[in-house]
Every structure is written in structure tokens, then in C-alpha cells.
Amino acid sequence: MILLQVRNVTKRFGGLTAADDVSFDVSEGTIKALIGPNGAGKTTLFNTLTGFDRPDQGSVLFDGVELVGRRPRDTVRAGVARTFQNTQLFDEMTGGENIMVGRQAHLRRGFSAAMLRLPASLAEDREARQEAGRLLRLIGIEEWVDTPAGDLPAGIRRLVEIARALATGPRLLLLDEPAAGLNATEARELVQTLFRVRDVGITVVIVEHHMGLVMDVSDEIVVLDRGSKIAEGPPRMIQKDPAVVAAYLGGETDDDA
């Protein structure tokens, strides 16, 4: 089943076309990678999928529902979660609290219920805490539950952000360069984490420069170059695609990816 349909998405910033008529599908339960040289439009595409940017043209259908024009919190509610290239953790809060914030969209009790310590509000909080604990264990970072996020090592920060995104209860998880700044061991652990996430039924789209990791985890790859899609297919096909090889070897000098 097709979970996400990206259709003819175009996004311009002044004279620059960051995404140019990009279309692709993501099947439910798979891991799809978006790759391409720096400035290829990968993050822009993520932003248009999650309500942080509105495309100039095109449509994004998530399980048949249009995501274009929705605010970030509404895409979260619809079941699309994301992480950021520069991790956006809440540094003053602990790892556990960070993940609890991921439950926000599902908690309904507000200020007055909290003020009065209504049982419903307390119950929601307990539920959020349990869910955070469950996700910490799923991702394998439970020993960091009480550490302020600002004190966490880079690799753990990436994982906490993934756990936080999972806390929103997504069907689709968008990861923006999750392996950036990770050492080889941490990258291997990340691969295991991604498989675990996929195995609990969550579809994953990943933007990544780490080619080894991309080839290991993805079922399919979309290659972008200067805003346009230049190739799409399973890893083995992409590795041999002449347009992809040209884009990487010809266009890019500062990033060996």
C-alpha cells in the first residue's frame, strides 16, 4: 500500500528552485532514502512534507489526506513525525522529558485541568511517562532518562530525537541526516534502530549522506540533484545509475558523502 504520495512538488526561494516538480511514492512499512549532493533540496522537501514550508505547487497525500497547507502540529496529528539535521532537543529538559513532550499532540488536558490536578490530567501524564519509558527501552537509551539533553553525547542526542518523534505515534517517520556526527559504532547502532522502527510497522523516509548506511537500510532510494529527481529505485540499481554517478562525481567536490 502506498502511504505517501508526493506529487509535482515545487518550492522556490527567490530565484532558486529548491524543489522542482518532484514526485515519488513511499510504500507502507518500507525505508526510503532521499539522497543527493548538498543543496539538492532534500531538507526543503522534508519541510514541505511537515508543514514547516508550503510548496508553491504540488500536493502531498498521506494515506489519501492532503498535507499541503497544514501547520506542523496538524501534520504531527495526522501521523507524520520528523527529526532535524541540527538536532532540536530541549537542552534544559532531561532525555525522558524530551520524549514526553512528543506526546503533547495526544494529550488533551490543558491549563485548568493541570492547575486543579484533575485525575484525567494526572492520568495523561502517567501515560506519557510510561510511553517515554517504553520508547527509551525500544531505542536502547534508557540509562539517559534523567540526563539533561544538553549534556548528552551527539549520538545519543540523535537517538533521543528519534524517540521523541516516535512518541508522537507516527505512521511515517522522517529523519533528516540521523547519522551526521556519529562514529562507526553509533552508525551501526542507528541501522539496528531503524530496522526496529520499521519492524514495529512505522514507515521511514531518511535523508542521509552516509552512503554505506543508506545502502544498508533502504528499500528504495530517490536521488535529487539541484531540486530535481534524477533517479529512483532499489539501492543496487541506484549505485549503477549513470545520472547518479555523474551528479556525485561531476557536481560535488567538497563533500565525498
Added chain:
Amino acid sequence: MSGRTLRALAPLVAAVVVAVVPLAVSDRFLLKVFTFAGINALVVIGLALLFGHAGQVSLGHAAFVGIGAYTCAVCTVRLDWPWLLAFAASGALAALGGLVLALPSLRLKGHYLAMATLGFGELMTLAFREAEPITGGVDGFGGIPFPTLGPFEIGGAASLYWLVWATAGLALLAVYNVTSQRPGRAMRALHGSELGAQACGVDIVGVKVRTFVVSALLAGLAGALYASVVGFVSPSVFTLAASITFLAMAVLGGTRSLAGPVAAAVLLTLLQYLDALIPGIPRETAQTIQTYQEDIYGLAIVLVVIFAPGGLASLWRRRTRGGEPS
């Protein structure tokens, strides 16, 4: 005693200490000073939520105190309302003012709220002075009766003290409940990273507006208490200097904390009445301190920002454990 037991007992001990002050202090003026400390604490509890948790700066909270004070004055004197109703109306009107101010300015990014509150504060000072038929203008508004709860008038220095601190205590409890549950996490989250908070589904404008409204409401209630305790309000009280004093208390008290800001509110209030507190202090010393009061606050803020960015609360937290709000 372990740190945890100490931590659990601390609020109880603090409450008892605050409650027995009138039994230990016989000096009526001194008791009034402690009562003012409670009124300031009530304002600062709201600011601690706004600044310390949600990271929003208000340079106009004295205006909300003023709205509450004048509302209470008009409702009790002119409209002859029961005190409790006037008290509620004071909070409600200040909250409404907060909503009207926050809705447009919080939709914008950056420091527009700080600017808007600064302008709002100045405007309200002007309004208190110029709207003579309602506020009494520069001459002020006098003859405000003591608070009454049903048939009981609360007029003694000790009962006023208890009324003020009971209100502050209830506000502290309510605000603590907010900070320790979902809304508090949302506030600290958007303070940490607005992008991250949005990605978690936090309604950042909604949370900021609600936080601002709650803090304006508490300031309004503090204003009503001030009017009833003093019996007289004048525009010279609700100025930018007062707003900055409140903010200084919140900054000095520390972020992600309520106990810290309350302690700072008490300390900085007592500083203004040093001569009453320490009988032996030379008159000139006390006067010098009062003359340079604003400079002392400014210096305190600078020192806090440089040496203890987390304020008083962080000094306490350093001894126990980091992370959770205190």
C-alpha cells in the same frame, strides 16, 4: 536527612514559617512590609511562569497590577460590589488585557512581546493618570475598603498578611501544578527549541498566549490585594520601574523555578525597607541603598546573568540534582 526528604519537606517548612510570621512580628509596619512582599511574590509567581518557563519577557507587568488595583477600587467604592467579586473582576480584567496584548504580539516572532509590553505599560500609566473620572488621576483613588469575606472584614495587619500570603500560596500551588504537567513541559520545550516543539505538535502560539494570560491574571489579583491593603492607589506605583523590579525578581530567582523567584521577591522587597528590618542600621546607609535601589537591581541582574544564569534556583539545584523544576 537525605536530599529527597529535605526536598519534600522544604515547601511544608516554608509554609509554616510564612504562616507564623505575624505571631512573631508585633511591629505593624514590619508586618505590612512582609505583606507587600507577598503581593510582589504573587506577581513574580506569574512572571516566573512566563519568563522562567516559557522564556517570554514582559516589561509591562506593573500595568496589569494597576488594572487589577483600579478595577478593585472602582468595583468596591463606586459599584459597591462585594469584595470577592471585585477581586475576581480585577483578575479577569487584567487577564483580558493580557489576552488583547498577547494575541497579536505573540503571533510575531522574536522580541515583539517585550516591545509590546513596554509600550502597553507606558500607555496604561498614561491612562491611569489621565482617565481622571475613573482613576482619580494624579491625585489617586482613595477610600478603598478592606477586604471582606462574606460578613468578615479583614482589616488587621495580621489578617491582611494571612490573606495575601494564602492567595500567594494558592497561586504557587496552581502554577506549580501547571509547570509539573503537560502545559509546563510545553512551555519549557518551546523555550528550548521552537522548531522542536512544533515538531512535537505543541501549539506554540496557544501555549504562549495562555501563559501570558495566566501571568496577567495573577498580576491583576496582586493589584486588587494591593489596593485593598493600602486603601489608596495612584499612578506613580504602576510604572516601568515597577515592571523592571518584578522582572528583576524573576530573573534573580532563576529559570525553571518557582521557589527561587518567590525568595527573590521577598528579598528584594525587604531591601526596600532595610531600615525597618534592621533597627540599628544608620539612617544614611538605608537611604543610600534606597536611592540606588534600581541600580542595585540592575547590578544584581548583570551578576546573575554572568555568574549564575539559572538564578538563585540554580545555586540550590547545584547542591541537589539538576533537571526537574523546583
